[in-house]
Amino acid sequence: QVQLQESGPGLVKPSQTLSLTCSVSGGSISGGDYYWNWIRQNPGKGLEWIGYIYYSGSTYYNPSIKSRVSMSVDTSKNQFSLMLSSATAADTAVYYCARGFTIRGVIALDYWGQGTLVTVSS
């Protein structure tokens, strides 16, 4: 059973970089044709996809926040990471990591982490 676990600071100051790591267990991040995603959910709101990274390091980001997003993968540690620069209060959200597989080219997210709340505040 694949499991994902987010980790990182729960509090980030405005204008700083929000950094999170997702640790994957129960399966290799470089095994199989999977995409490793970040999704966030503002308090009381809906889901927003941030982007994905493939085990090879190739990435695809949501155009709406692409200029501030960077993702990386460490296959030796079976982890992938999110960095969101110039954080503002609008970035306060529960951040989820999730595994994605494609069906007819469209990613479906079959395993999710429990989520971690990140608050952007001074």
Next chain:
Amino acid sequence: QSVLTQPPSVSGAPGQRVTISCTGSSSDIGAGYDVHWYQQLPGTAPTLLIYGHTNRPSGVPDRFSGSTSGTSASLAITGLQAEDEADYYCQSYDSNLSVVFGGGTKLTVL
């Protein structure tokens, strides 16, 4: 504002059938992109409920079914149970080949 439009809320009594719509456009669902559905129980992470329009992952009861026609998709839940009370999200792709979600629908079991 979400690319995919869902009703904010739906409700039904135990045992009834409810449907949740997900309306898109010719740039997303209408372009032929598959639709997936997620269930988010209160205080938990979303879980995959339906993928590829109609397929259920292992463990999902057959009370849940999905369909797609034209620029819209629907999730149907039959034999409504109290444990089905949750938020439901549809998901597909847009013209940028980005993952897009519906705004979510809160299901209340009366």
